[in-house]
Amino acid sequence: MDSALAYWLRWPSIESFLDTYSWAWPLAEVVHFVGLILLFGAVGTYDLRLLGVGKGLPLSLLKRALPWGVVGFVLCAVSGFVFVGGMVSNVGTHPYVVLKTNFWLQLKLLFIALAGLNVLAFYASGTGRLVEALGPNDDVPALGRFMGLASLLLWLGVIYFGRLIPWEL
Amino acid sequence: MEALSWLENTDAVTWIRESTSLLGYTLYLSLHTLGLVFLLGPVVVIGLRMAGLAPRLPVAPLRSFFPLMVGGFVVNVVSGLVLFATAPVGFVRNITFLVKIGCVLLAVVVLRRFVRLVFEGPDAPDEAIETPRARTLFAVSAMFWTLGIAAGRLTAYSAYVISQTVVALLVALVVALLAAVFIRSVLARRSVREQRAPLAVPLKGE
16 A cells, blocks of 8 residues: 555656756746635635625526636646656655655645545535525525635635645655 | 845844744745735736626625735735845846746735726726726736736746747747637527526525
């Protein structure tokens, strides 16, 4: 299991691509930032409306922004995969070692997983359907507000921990 | 230059630069990203609304996000000044950094004009946002934000890598634009078909 994960995490094809094309890593960084702005723009604004900021915005219309948050997430996941799979090319450390030793990377992945569970709970509990039936000026029930706050704090945590990762390599 | 190198070597700045504590350099680095997403988050939603991707979303209530945006901007000015102070001599000689600062200043000025036109003008925000002038201001601001963020990411690299990445970015932008045009044309065709449908189901919340 251990060695399978170590084998899977390191991608020689990505490493040689990064070694050949010096623009690939910085391009992935720019994509990662554009992605996180899209993600936080769509999801964070929705979360803040759950918390009562931006009354007058009906959640049934604001939800149209959410697929673009997913697009942002995909941009971050793809560029993040380049960072992990090609890590040896940039810092010379095996990504498996980094995954096992870098506390901030571990926390970031944990927070992403929790944010994902929060989304699942939001829709599986019917809260998503409930808040989208509300009028533009209505207050969101406590459970919806809690989930909005959780999402907001989890994604801000993901950004914060992500920023700390390179300083422990 | 002398003042800058004095600043770089003050005790406080030296501590921030060299400290491995969470209150040192990395705090200002992360604040700079957290401020950015608060500033640009609502801008993303405005952009989606203008592109027709979040249709009929009322524009005026977005005003409630302005204090958070201003807060994000202030956080970024302060954290940016601290980050600058950790290596001011290097930064003022770094052309990519100067390009970044120029782009961000222009992006803020144009965004401010956009906000004044749409939210503080004589017309209702829902109408003002559809005007060609509002569209132009928004597009120009978004372009400068993108350039500023890209330049900010590239500040740490060598001139060779930067020139390579700028070309790669331009190619990526052209690809993204072509994809956007393609998706728009597909969506437009689909909405024509929807309009022809005999029974329109009203959307929830209307």
